[in-house]
Amino acid sequence: MTLIQQIFWGSLFLGLCLVLETIMLLWCGDTLRRHKARFGQRRGNMQQLVTLLISIGFVVGAHTAQIWIWSAALILKAQTFETWNAAVYFSIATYTTLGYGDIVLDAEHRIFASFAAMTGMLAFGISTAFLVAVMRPGRSDSPFRSHT
Template identity: 35%
Template sequence: MPVLLQIVFGSTVLLICALLHILSVARLIRHLQTNDHFHAERTTRHQLLTVCVLFLLLLLSHTIQIYISAFSLWIIGAFPGYEAAIYYSLVTYTTVGYGDVVLEPGYRIAGAMISVTGILMFGMTTAFVVGLFGRILGEKDL
């Protein structure tokens, strides 16, 4: 696959994943703003359950993005089967990058874009969680 096409392909996958994650986080923020789950009058159990559900929803968003990346790599022929594509996408998205499964030179830039996607989306998740805990701790009498 030519370099320019890899960049376009990788950027498209990145934009799709970013849009999915931005919409997910925005929906969670809107829900938190309309339903005050962390008001001081709420029980600790309710707040803990809310945080667990939020983490699961964020994890679901990341998981879907990994599958989008894997499916995209499989569709363009970078991998002959789905197992290697899912594994590669998972270790690349999380930037672990074991190196036991690698892309051929014609797909490497597209693969690197998956790691860029993971870095950006994990950064967004981290910012959301830090803000969430800042809000939770700010409303608690410490």
């Protein structure tokens, strides 16, 4: 891929992943509102635990799906890996910005793959902000308060 192609395709996959992240977190917010309606205004430890577990489940699901998207992009679009094992491993190491460095891509794909790291940084930031909002439901500006 040329530099322009790497930037174009990397931006496209980054955008796709962040749209997925947004959809998953909106779905989680809706699920949390239904959970809150089912259990009323009780603020016990068990309700907080269930709320946090639901939220973490959605966040982990969103990140896992994004890693699979990048793995598929590296196999199908960039054709940089022959096995899913190598593609998923590289995607996880890049997405989490861990970057072991034991797999190094050729110059035609390095910029493209670096967009996976940008995706991970943005997604982890969004997820962190979401979890902070979930753990502060008593605030009047919380996105999870009832809209009655």
